[in-house]
Amino acid sequence: MxxxxxxxxxxxxxxxxxxxxxxxxxxxxxxxxxxxxxxxxxAGFTYDGERFKQYFADFAAKYCIRDMYSGGFYPYSSLEEHWAYWSRYIYINRYQDAxxxxxxxxxxxxxxxxxxxxxxxxxxxxxxxxxxxxxxxxxQGDYGLFQCSEPCCRETFDNESTIRQMVEAQGYQIMPDGSLSVPESTTLKTKIPSELVPYCPHCGRPMSMNLRADDTFAExxxxxxxxxxxxxxxxxxxxxxxxxxxxxxxxxxxxxxxxxxxxxxxxxxxxxxxxxxxxxxxxxxxxxxxxxxxxxxxxxxxxxx
Structure with missing residues:
Protein backbone atom coordinates (compact mmCIF):
# COMPACT_ATOMS: atom_id res chain seq x y z
CA MET A 1 0.00 0.00 0.00
CA ALA A 43 12.22 9.12 30.73
CA GLY A 44 15.69 7.99 31.81
CA PHE A 45 15.39 4.21 31.57
CA THR A 46 18.68 3.73 29.71
CA TYR A 47 20.18 0.27 29.47
CA ASP A 48 23.84 1.17 29.10
CA GLY A 49 26.30 3.83 30.24
CA GLU A 50 26.41 5.00 33.85
CA ARG A 51 23.12 3.39 34.80
CA PHE A 52 24.41 -0.01 33.67
CA LYS A 53 27.70 0.49 35.54
CA GLN A 54 25.87 1.52 38.70
CA TYR A 55 23.98 -1.76 39.01
CA PHE A 56 25.97 -4.33 37.01
CA ALA A 57 29.66 -3.47 37.39
CA ASP A 58 30.34 -6.89 38.92
CA PHE A 59 28.63 -8.78 36.10
CA ALA A 60 30.33 -6.53 33.53
CA ALA A 61 33.78 -7.28 34.99
CA LYS A 62 33.12 -11.01 35.26
CA TYR A 63 31.56 -11.59 31.82
CA CYS A 64 32.57 -8.53 29.74
CA ILE A 65 28.88 -7.58 29.42
CA ARG A 66 28.49 -4.04 28.07
CA ASP A 67 24.79 -3.30 28.57
CA MET A 68 21.72 -4.66 30.34
CA TYR A 69 20.12 -6.01 27.19
CA SER A 70 23.03 -8.26 26.17
CA GLY A 71 23.44 -9.37 29.78
CA GLY A 72 19.89 -10.71 29.72
CA PHE A 73 20.90 -13.20 27.02
CA TYR A 74 24.15 -14.37 28.60
CA PRO A 75 24.22 -18.17 29.16
CA TYR A 76 24.84 -18.16 32.91
CA SER A 77 26.05 -21.43 34.36
CA SER A 78 23.28 -21.70 36.95
CA LEU A 79 19.74 -20.54 37.61
CA GLU A 80 21.01 -18.91 40.80
CA GLU A 81 23.25 -16.61 38.76
CA HIS A 82 20.69 -16.13 36.00
CA TRP A 83 18.13 -14.85 38.51
CA ALA A 84 20.66 -12.71 40.35
CA TYR A 85 21.18 -10.79 37.13
CA TRP A 86 17.53 -10.71 36.14
CA SER A 87 16.23 -9.72 39.56
CA ARG A 88 18.39 -6.59 39.51
CA TYR A 89 17.34 -5.93 35.93
CA ILE A 90 13.65 -6.31 36.75
CA TYR A 91 13.78 -4.33 39.96
CA ILE A 92 15.39 -1.19 38.53
CA ASN A 93 13.35 -1.24 35.32
CA ARG A 94 9.96 -2.22 36.76
CA TYR A 95 9.73 -1.42 40.44
CA GLN A 96 11.78 1.78 40.50
CA ASP A 97 10.26 4.96 39.06
CA ALA A 98 11.72 6.43 35.89
CA GLN A 140 5.04 -7.85 24.63
CA GLY A 141 4.60 -8.77 28.28
CA ASP A 142 5.52 -7.31 31.65
CA TYR A 143 8.72 -7.35 33.71
CA GLY A 144 6.45 -7.83 36.73
CA LEU A 145 5.26 -11.29 35.68
CA PHE A 146 6.71 -14.80 35.71
CA GLN A 147 5.45 -17.61 33.51
CA CYS A 148 6.26 -21.27 33.05
CA SER A 149 9.23 -21.64 30.72
CA GLU A 150 7.56 -24.50 28.83
CA PRO A 151 4.84 -23.08 29.13
CA CYS A 152 2.56 -25.78 30.50
CA CYS A 153 -0.24 -23.20 30.89
CA ARG A 154 -1.09 -19.64 29.88
CA GLU A 155 -1.03 -18.41 33.45
CA THR A 156 1.25 -15.62 34.71
CA PHE A 157 2.41 -14.86 38.25
CA ASP A 158 3.19 -11.57 40.00
CA ASN A 159 6.86 -11.49 40.92
CA GLU A 160 7.39 -8.35 43.06
CA SER A 161 7.82 -10.12 46.40
CA THR A 162 10.20 -12.71 44.95
CA ILE A 163 12.24 -10.13 43.05
CA ARG A 164 12.66 -8.03 46.18
CA GLN A 165 13.88 -11.08 48.10
CA MET A 166 16.35 -11.93 45.33
CA VAL A 167 17.74 -8.40 45.28
CA GLU A 168 18.12 -8.25 49.05
CA ALA A 169 19.78 -11.69 49.10
CA GLN A 170 22.57 -10.25 46.93
CA GLY A 171 23.40 -7.63 49.55
CA TYR A 172 21.28 -4.67 48.51
CA GLN A 173 19.05 -2.72 50.88
CA ILE A 174 15.77 -1.44 49.44
CA MET A 175 15.24 2.07 50.76
CA PRO A 176 11.80 3.59 51.56
CA ASP A 177 11.85 5.55 48.29
CA GLY A 178 12.52 2.34 46.31
CA SER A 179 16.18 3.06 45.60
CA LEU A 180 18.88 0.46 46.17
CA SER A 181 21.69 0.95 48.66
CA VAL A 182 24.76 -1.17 49.35
CA PRO A 183 25.80 -1.14 53.02
CA GLU A 184 29.39 -0.15 53.69
CA SER A 185 31.89 -3.02 53.45
CA THR A 186 29.27 -5.23 51.71
CA THR A 187 30.38 -7.20 48.65
CA LEU A 188 27.48 -7.91 46.34
CA LYS A 189 26.78 -11.51 45.42
CA THR A 190 26.19 -12.60 41.85
CA LYS A 191 24.07 -15.57 42.88
CA ILE A 192 20.83 -15.94 44.81
CA PRO A 193 20.04 -18.76 47.27
CA SER A 194 18.70 -21.85 45.54
CA GLU A 195 15.45 -21.69 47.51
CA LEU A 196 14.56 -18.41 45.77
CA VAL A 197 14.78 -19.84 42.24
CA PRO A 198 11.18 -19.76 40.90
CA TYR A 199 9.54 -22.92 39.57
CA CYS A 200 6.15 -23.43 37.96
CA PRO A 201 3.60 -24.48 40.61
CA HIS A 202 1.87 -26.72 38.06
CA CYS A 203 4.64 -28.70 36.33
CA GLY A 204 7.76 -27.90 38.36
CA ARG A 205 9.78 -26.53 35.45
CA PRO A 206 11.81 -23.34 35.96
CA MET A 207 9.94 -20.09 35.55
CA SER A 208 10.88 -17.53 32.91
CA MET A 209 9.97 -13.92 32.30
CA ASN A 210 6.67 -13.06 30.62
CA LEU A 211 8.43 -11.38 27.70
CA ARG A 212 7.76 -12.09 24.04
CA ALA A 213 10.99 -13.53 22.68
CA ASP A 214 9.71 -16.69 20.95
CA ASP A 215 6.65 -18.94 20.73
CA THR A 216 6.79 -19.75 24.46
CA PHE A 217 5.33 -16.35 25.39
CA ALA A 218 2.22 -16.83 27.51
CA GLU A 219 -0.71 -14.66 26.43
Missing amino acids: FSRIWTKKSTNDCSGPIDTLRQVLNHTDAVVIGAGSGLSTS PKPVYQGLFSLVKDKDYFVLTTNVDHCFQKAGFDKKRLFYT DEGWHRAAERYREFLRRHEGQNILFLELGVGYNTPVIIKYPFWRMTAKNLNAFYACINQGQAVCPPEIQRQSVCIHGDIGAVIAQL
Whole structure:
Protein backbone atom coordinates (compact mmCIF):
# COMPACT_ATOMS: atom_id res chain seq x y z
CA MET A 1 0.00 0.00 0.00
CA PHE A 2 2.77 2.44 0.88
CA SER A 3 5.62 3.66 -1.30
CA ARG A 4 9.11 2.48 -0.40
CA ILE A 5 10.23 6.11 -0.41
CA TRP A 6 9.55 7.71 2.95
CA THR A 7 9.36 11.42 3.55
CA LYS A 8 11.15 12.72 6.61
CA LYS A 9 9.15 15.71 7.73
CA SER A 10 11.18 16.82 10.69
CA THR A 11 13.34 19.93 10.66
CA ASN A 12 15.63 21.64 13.12
CA ASP A 13 12.80 24.06 13.88
CA CYS A 14 10.03 22.01 15.50
CA SER A 15 7.82 24.95 16.46
CA GLY A 16 5.53 24.57 13.43
CA PRO A 17 4.91 20.83 13.81
CA ILE A 18 4.48 21.19 17.58
CA ASP A 19 1.88 23.93 17.07
CA THR A 20 0.08 21.68 14.60
CA LEU A 21 0.13 18.74 17.01
CA ARG A 22 -1.13 20.96 19.84
CA GLN A 23 -4.11 22.02 17.70
CA VAL A 24 -4.88 18.43 16.76
CA LEU A 25 -4.74 17.38 20.42
CA ASN A 26 -7.15 20.15 21.35
CA HIS A 27 -9.76 19.14 18.76
CA THR A 28 -9.47 15.38 18.37
CA ASP A 29 -12.20 13.01 19.55
CA ALA A 30 -9.79 10.29 20.61
CA VAL A 31 -6.08 9.54 20.97
CA VAL A 32 -4.30 6.25 20.43
CA ILE A 33 -0.80 6.33 21.88
CA GLY A 34 1.66 3.89 20.35
CA ALA A 35 4.75 3.72 22.55
CA GLY A 36 8.11 2.09 21.99
CA SER A 37 11.38 1.95 23.89
CA GLY A 38 12.32 5.49 22.89
CA LEU A 39 9.67 6.83 25.26
CA SER A 40 11.20 5.08 28.29
CA THR A 41 14.69 6.10 27.16
CA SER A 42 13.53 9.71 27.19
CA ALA A 43 12.22 9.12 30.73
CA GLY A 44 15.69 7.99 31.81
CA PHE A 45 15.39 4.21 31.57
CA THR A 46 18.68 3.73 29.71
CA TYR A 47 20.18 0.27 29.47
CA ASP A 48 23.84 1.17 29.10
CA GLY A 49 26.30 3.83 30.24
CA GLU A 50 26.41 5.00 33.85
CA ARG A 51 23.12 3.39 34.80
CA PHE A 52 24.41 -0.01 33.67
CA LYS A 53 27.70 0.49 35.54
CA GLN A 54 25.87 1.52 38.70
CA TYR A 55 23.98 -1.76 39.01
CA PHE A 56 25.97 -4.33 37.01
CA ALA A 57 29.66 -3.47 37.39
CA ASP A 58 30.34 -6.89 38.92
CA PHE A 59 28.63 -8.78 36.10
CA ALA A 60 30.33 -6.53 33.53
CA ALA A 61 33.78 -7.28 34.99
CA LYS A 62 33.12 -11.01 35.26
CA TYR A 63 31.56 -11.59 31.82
CA CYS A 64 32.57 -8.53 29.74
CA ILE A 65 28.88 -7.58 29.42
CA ARG A 66 28.49 -4.04 28.07
CA ASP A 67 24.79 -3.30 28.57
CA MET A 68 21.72 -4.66 30.34
CA TYR A 69 20.12 -6.01 27.19
CA SER A 70 23.03 -8.26 26.17
CA GLY A 71 23.44 -9.37 29.78
CA GLY A 72 19.89 -10.71 29.72
CA PHE A 73 20.90 -13.20 27.02
CA TYR A 74 24.15 -14.37 28.60
CA PRO A 75 24.22 -18.17 29.16
CA TYR A 76 24.84 -18.16 32.91
CA SER A 77 26.05 -21.43 34.36
CA SER A 78 23.28 -21.70 36.95
CA LEU A 79 19.74 -20.54 37.61
CA GLU A 80 21.01 -18.91 40.80
CA GLU A 81 23.25 -16.61 38.76
CA HIS A 82 20.69 -16.13 36.00
CA TRP A 83 18.13 -14.85 38.51
CA ALA A 84 20.66 -12.71 40.35
CA TYR A 85 21.18 -10.79 37.13
CA TRP A 86 17.53 -10.71 36.14
CA SER A 87 16.23 -9.72 39.56
CA ARG A 88 18.39 -6.59 39.51
CA TYR A 89 17.34 -5.93 35.93
CA ILE A 90 13.65 -6.31 36.75
CA TYR A 91 13.78 -4.33 39.96
CA ILE A 92 15.39 -1.19 38.53
CA ASN A 93 13.35 -1.24 35.32
CA ARG A 94 9.96 -2.22 36.76
CA TYR A 95 9.73 -1.42 40.44
CA GLN A 96 11.78 1.78 40.50
CA ASP A 97 10.26 4.96 39.06
CA ALA A 98 11.72 6.43 35.89
CA PRO A 99 14.19 9.25 36.64
CA LYS A 100 12.31 11.83 34.55
CA PRO A 101 8.55 12.64 34.65
CA VAL A 102 7.98 12.10 30.92
CA TYR A 103 5.11 9.64 31.38
CA GLN A 104 3.42 11.99 33.85
CA GLY A 105 3.68 14.81 31.32
CA LEU A 106 2.15 12.62 28.64
CA PHE A 107 -0.70 11.66 30.96
CA SER A 108 -1.47 15.32 31.60
CA LEU A 109 -1.92 15.81 27.84
CA VAL A 110 -4.47 13.03 27.36
CA LYS A 111 -6.12 12.40 30.74
CA ASP A 112 -9.23 14.38 29.76
CA LYS A 113 -9.41 12.70 26.34
CA ASP A 114 -10.82 9.38 25.27
CA TYR A 115 -7.48 7.61 24.96
CA PHE A 116 -5.96 4.16 24.61
CA VAL A 117 -2.33 3.02 24.86
CA LEU A 118 -0.73 0.33 22.73
CA THR A 119 2.85 -0.33 23.79
CA THR A 120 5.71 -2.75 23.29
CA ASN A 121 7.30 -1.50 26.53
CA VAL A 122 7.27 -3.88 29.48
CA ASP A 123 8.30 -1.56 32.31
CA HIS A 124 4.84 -0.61 33.64
CA CYS A 125 5.58 3.14 33.42
CA PHE A 126 2.15 4.02 32.04
CA GLN A 127 0.24 2.58 34.97
CA LYS A 128 2.61 4.10 37.53
CA ALA A 129 2.08 7.52 35.92
CA GLY A 130 -1.69 7.31 36.39
CA PHE A 131 -2.95 5.86 33.12
CA ASP A 132 -6.08 3.73 33.48
CA LYS A 133 -5.15 0.04 33.50
CA LYS A 134 -8.17 -0.74 31.33
CA ARG A 135 -6.86 1.60 28.64
CA LEU A 136 -3.49 -0.14 28.33
CA PHE A 137 -2.39 -3.02 26.11
CA TYR A 138 1.12 -4.31 26.84
CA THR A 139 1.60 -6.48 23.77
CA GLN A 140 5.04 -7.85 24.63
CA GLY A 141 4.60 -8.77 28.28
CA ASP A 142 5.52 -7.31 31.65
CA TYR A 143 8.72 -7.35 33.71
CA GLY A 144 6.45 -7.83 36.73
CA LEU A 145 5.26 -11.29 35.68
CA PHE A 146 6.71 -14.80 35.71
CA GLN A 147 5.45 -17.61 33.51
CA CYS A 148 6.26 -21.27 33.05
CA SER A 149 9.23 -21.64 30.72
CA GLU A 150 7.56 -24.50 28.83
CA PRO A 151 4.84 -23.08 29.13
CA CYS A 152 2.56 -25.78 30.50
CA CYS A 153 -0.24 -23.20 30.89
CA ARG A 154 -1.09 -19.64 29.88
CA GLU A 155 -1.03 -18.41 33.45
CA THR A 156 1.25 -15.62 34.71
CA PHE A 157 2.41 -14.86 38.25
CA ASP A 158 3.19 -11.57 40.00
CA ASN A 159 6.86 -11.49 40.92
CA GLU A 160 7.39 -8.35 43.06
CA SER A 161 7.82 -10.12 46.40
CA THR A 162 10.20 -12.71 44.95
CA ILE A 163 12.24 -10.13 43.05
CA ARG A 164 12.66 -8.03 46.18
CA GLN A 165 13.88 -11.08 48.10
CA MET A 166 16.35 -11.93 45.33
CA VAL A 167 17.74 -8.40 45.28
CA GLU A 168 18.12 -8.25 49.05
CA ALA A 169 19.78 -11.69 49.10
CA GLN A 170 22.57 -10.25 46.93
CA GLY A 171 23.40 -7.63 49.55
CA TYR A 172 21.28 -4.67 48.51
CA GLN A 173 19.05 -2.72 50.88
CA ILE A 174 15.77 -1.44 49.44
CA MET A 175 15.24 2.07 50.76
CA PRO A 176 11.80 3.59 51.56
CA ASP A 177 11.85 5.55 48.29
CA GLY A 178 12.52 2.34 46.31
CA SER A 179 16.18 3.06 45.60
CA LEU A 180 18.88 0.46 46.17
CA SER A 181 21.69 0.95 48.66
CA VAL A 182 24.76 -1.17 49.35
CA PRO A 183 25.80 -1.14 53.02
CA GLU A 184 29.39 -0.15 53.69
CA SER A 185 31.89 -3.02 53.45
CA THR A 186 29.27 -5.23 51.71
CA THR A 187 30.38 -7.20 48.65
CA LEU A 188 27.48 -7.91 46.34
CA LYS A 189 26.78 -11.51 45.42
CA THR A 190 26.19 -12.60 41.85
CA LYS A 191 24.07 -15.57 42.88
CA ILE A 192 20.83 -15.94 44.81
CA PRO A 193 20.04 -18.76 47.27
CA SER A 194 18.70 -21.85 45.54
CA GLU A 195 15.45 -21.69 47.51
CA LEU A 196 14.56 -18.41 45.77
CA VAL A 197 14.78 -19.84 42.24
CA PRO A 198 11.18 -19.76 40.90
CA TYR A 199 9.54 -22.92 39.57
CA CYS A 200 6.15 -23.43 37.96
CA PRO A 201 3.60 -24.48 40.61
CA HIS A 202 1.87 -26.72 38.06
CA CYS A 203 4.64 -28.70 36.33
CA GLY A 204 7.76 -27.90 38.36
CA ARG A 205 9.78 -26.53 35.45
CA PRO A 206 11.81 -23.34 35.96
CA MET A 207 9.94 -20.09 35.55
CA SER A 208 10.88 -17.53 32.91
CA MET A 209 9.97 -13.92 32.30
CA ASN A 210 6.67 -13.06 30.62
CA LEU A 211 8.43 -11.38 27.70
CA ARG A 212 7.76 -12.09 24.04
CA ALA A 213 10.99 -13.53 22.68
CA ASP A 214 9.71 -16.69 20.95
CA ASP A 215 6.65 -18.94 20.73
CA THR A 216 6.79 -19.75 24.46
CA PHE A 217 5.33 -16.35 25.39
CA ALA A 218 2.22 -16.83 27.51
CA GLU A 219 -0.71 -14.66 26.43
CA ASP A 220 -2.73 -14.88 29.62
CA GLU A 221 -6.36 -13.88 30.22
CA GLY A 222 -5.35 -10.31 31.04
CA TRP A 223 -3.48 -10.04 27.74
CA HIS A 224 -6.52 -11.18 25.75
CA ARG A 225 -8.89 -8.88 27.63
CA ALA A 226 -6.63 -5.92 26.88
CA ALA A 227 -6.41 -6.91 23.20
CA GLU A 228 -10.20 -6.98 22.95
CA ARG A 229 -10.53 -3.60 24.67
CA TYR A 230 -8.11 -2.15 22.13
CA ARG A 231 -10.06 -3.62 19.20
CA GLU A 232 -13.31 -2.27 20.66
CA PHE A 233 -11.78 1.19 21.08
CA LEU A 234 -10.80 1.25 17.41
CA ARG A 235 -14.25 0.02 16.31
CA ARG A 236 -15.95 2.68 18.41
CA HIS A 237 -13.91 5.48 16.83
CA GLU A 238 -13.84 4.21 13.26
CA GLY A 239 -14.17 7.14 10.85
CA GLN A 240 -13.98 9.75 13.62
CA ASN A 241 -11.40 12.43 14.38
CA ILE A 242 -8.67 10.32 15.93
CA LEU A 243 -5.01 11.03 16.61
CA PHE A 244 -2.51 8.21 16.24
CA LEU A 245 0.39 9.43 18.40
CA GLU A 246 3.53 7.35 17.91
CA LEU A 247 6.29 7.85 20.47
CA GLY A 248 9.75 6.32 20.28
CA VAL A 249 8.85 3.36 18.07
CA GLY A 250 11.71 1.86 16.10
CA TYR A 251 11.91 -0.89 13.51
CA ASN A 252 12.37 -4.00 15.67
CA THR A 253 8.62 -4.70 15.60
CA PRO A 254 7.04 -2.13 13.24
CA VAL A 255 4.09 -4.43 12.50
CA ILE A 256 2.70 -3.87 16.00
CA ILE A 257 2.40 -0.07 16.07
CA LYS A 258 4.01 1.81 13.19
CA TYR A 259 2.57 0.07 10.13
CA PRO A 260 -0.95 -0.32 11.58
CA PHE A 261 -0.98 3.39 12.52
CA TRP A 262 -0.02 4.29 8.96
CA ARG A 263 -2.72 2.04 7.49
CA MET A 264 -5.47 3.28 9.79
CA THR A 265 -4.54 6.90 9.07
CA ALA A 266 -4.64 6.25 5.32
CA LYS A 267 -8.10 4.66 5.56
CA ASN A 268 -9.64 7.50 7.58
CA LEU A 269 -9.53 11.04 6.18
CA ASN A 270 -10.46 12.33 9.64
CA ALA A 271 -7.45 10.65 11.25
CA PHE A 272 -4.12 12.30 12.00
CA TYR A 273 -0.73 10.66 12.54
CA ALA A 274 2.01 12.19 14.68
CA CYS A 275 5.45 10.69 15.17
CA ILE A 276 7.93 11.95 17.76
CA ASN A 277 11.26 10.19 17.62
CA GLN A 278 14.96 10.92 17.98
CA GLY A 279 16.27 10.24 14.49
CA GLN A 280 13.44 8.10 13.08
CA ALA A 281 10.53 10.53 12.71
CA VAL A 282 9.20 9.61 9.28
CA CYS A 283 5.97 8.80 7.48
CA PRO A 284 5.02 7.55 4.01
CA PRO A 285 4.00 10.10 1.33
CA GLU A 286 0.49 8.61 1.23
CA ILE A 287 -0.40 10.17 4.59
CA GLN A 288 1.87 13.22 4.49
CA ARG A 289 -1.05 15.69 4.50
CA GLN A 290 -2.44 14.04 7.64
CA SER A 291 0.81 13.86 9.56
CA VAL A 292 3.52 15.64 11.48
CA CYS A 293 6.90 14.10 12.24
CA ILE A 294 9.02 15.66 14.94
CA HIS A 295 12.68 14.77 15.36
CA GLY A 296 13.65 15.37 18.97
CA ASP A 297 13.61 14.21 22.56
CA ILE A 298 10.09 13.04 23.45
CA GLY A 299 10.18 14.52 26.94
CA ALA A 300 11.23 17.94 25.63
CA VAL A 301 8.47 17.93 23.00
CA ILE A 302 5.84 16.88 25.54
CA ALA A 303 6.95 19.74 27.79
CA GLN A 304 6.41 22.19 24.92
CA LEU A 305 2.98 20.77 24.21
